Amino acid sequence: MALHLSADAPASVATAPQKYLFGPIADFFLLGGSAFLILPILFLVPLEYEGLVAAAMLLLAHLINHPHFAHSYQIFYRNFGRKVRGDGYDKNLQVRYIFAGIVVPLIMGGFFAYGSIAGNARLLGYAGNAMAFFVGWHYVKQGYGMLMVDAVLKRKFFNEQDKKVLLFNGYAVWLFAWLQTNAVITERRFWGLDYYTFAAPSWLTNIAALAAAASTAATVVMLVNRWRKHGGALPYNGVVAYVVTLYAWILFVKINPLWLLVVPALHSLQYLAVVWRYQTNVERDRSDAVRAPEFKILSIVGPMYRLRVLGFIIIGGILGILGFWLVPIALSALVPYNKEVLGSSLFLFIAWIFINVHHYFLDNVMWRRGNPEVSKYLFR
Template sequence: MTSATVTLLGAADASRPLGWRARLIEFLLVGGATLVLFPLAWLLRNTVGLDPAELAVGFLTFHAATVINDPHFAVTYLLFYKDARRRALGGDLAPAQRARYIAAGLLVPLALLAWAGAALATGSARIMGWMIQLMFFLVGWHYVKQGFGILTVLSARRGHRFSPTERRAILAHCFAAWAYAWASPADPGREVSEKGVIYTSIAHPPGLELATGIAFGVSAIALLWALGRRWRAERRPPPIEPLAGFFITVWLWTVYSSLDRLMVYMIPALHSVQYLYFVWLLRRNEAREAEGPPTFGKPTAQRLAVLAASAVALGWLLLRGVPAFLDGALMMRASGREAIAGLGETPYLAAIYVFVNIHHYFMDSVIWRRDNPDTRYLLHSL
């Protein structure tokens, strides 16, 4: 979810007040479960020891990814390429949004395909390593933008809108967090491995870590000041659950994600659940509208079931089935093994995994903008 989503929230909020049970469930889905999992991770580690706990959590999250993480990537393709021709070439959208659809839907995947193809053709871990590092660089951008969207959309559903000054303070904190998360910890450049590819990381000098850390701290103070000023003026705070979800996303998932080794395995799943909640919210409200006149479409439950099954199936194909088939076929050919020996035993898994991640970030930045008419469903009544 992108920062531009909030601008659509000038429309009247038609949602009904949430009951406490619904608010609790929503809070857990958009990040609150993190606060439950931290003590559970500590308890597990202290009960069985770090190594067995890490093995168990790693095993669980690896297999749970089939129905959580992988569908979260796949559903982006289903949302983005639905009526893609009309969106990119028709007159329904503003010219800038049509250009974004063309860039994210055609130019970005072609560039990534050429990049990954060059690495595979030459067996270059260095070329693939640069692509992997782009993925890690952009993931912080993706996380903080989603955190911003969570805060602004859920706040608007509760009747609270942020002023331009508050918006700027929130965005500044998001981007400062992204910079600090990427620059920290300091790294002189070392050999690391990702999906079997061994490459040398980009150096992060201590000075960069210090500078971005200061910017992060200053932005936090500015944000708290902006929110506090509004609180003093209106005698009521911003909605607590969206604000907590925002800080969990930015602080615990992005900046301080390594606080607990077991939580490192869980954060991608928590992020995916947060994303899938908003996909559900969007498509459920759209389906409910389509049930009535004049279209009288399929029942909401049927539409959502088809979307969920399609996301699970496509996610398995993209990140499990196709990479396993290609890597297996390649390993059976001696010439193929020699050609890309520098990329390890699962080069296609590495290439497809990185491709899908980066492409997901760009598609996501288009889907959730106010220029996309579908985003109006985020504010529909529960």
């Protein structure tokens, strides 16, 4: 999620009432502040309980992580025919919708089909590297996007130069972290298939480290200058989201083994905060939004718009279970392939990587500046 929004607002706009996704405290914890609470606790977990905590964290990650992927499909492919025709969308956005929604899945589907039919485990293993690459990139874009969202809600806009500093720092930190994971050639396994990291030259990693350090310093200076210039005012929850995403979730994610299991859930929670706010505004825009449900038993949920948002969340959970587990497990059992070469969980491997990588392309279109739906529903 990356929103590239307008430059500094005039003084009259800056005095407008501040808005939140759900409230100042809720936004702090949902957008990333919960890391300051959870990470110290994980360091205090006794060694004998680490396995139990790890299982609980992994289950929580799945319960939150999978619906967040499903929601991106629900939003992206809603009224997809209108988006493909360009009805209400400019030409650039229309092309992006077609590419991300049709071309990318066809290319990925062709890649996985060829690798599976040919029984080429090494070729399929390259997809594991691609997922690691795009997931880190996606985290950076989402952390930056959360800062931009909060800046708009608080009417504390960043100018183009400041946004370039933020983006450069995000990419520099991500690239350094990614190169660190490729410091030596290592074999890794994902759902029964092996893939390999590559040995990045030490000089390249050192340059990336210097760039990350320099851009971090530049970002700190920029934020301090803005804080002074605007009388101590910053979109603080957005800044927390940006900082936590880059440093706690990407650069120092290996600081604790349990932290590795928690980060996907926190990343998804950050995303869900925006998506649920967005979907709530979509449902509130309907003519019967405040009408009571026909069945009295459903009135405990509230008016129709709340019931529809709940339905959206439930459908996301069902799609997540289907996409990540039930469908690939069924395909692995029913579709014949060379299990001696490709393992017993080929379709789990394909489904998990396909959804993770495709999710990046979907978000890169949906949450762009100029998307009329974002302008209409996200910042109400």
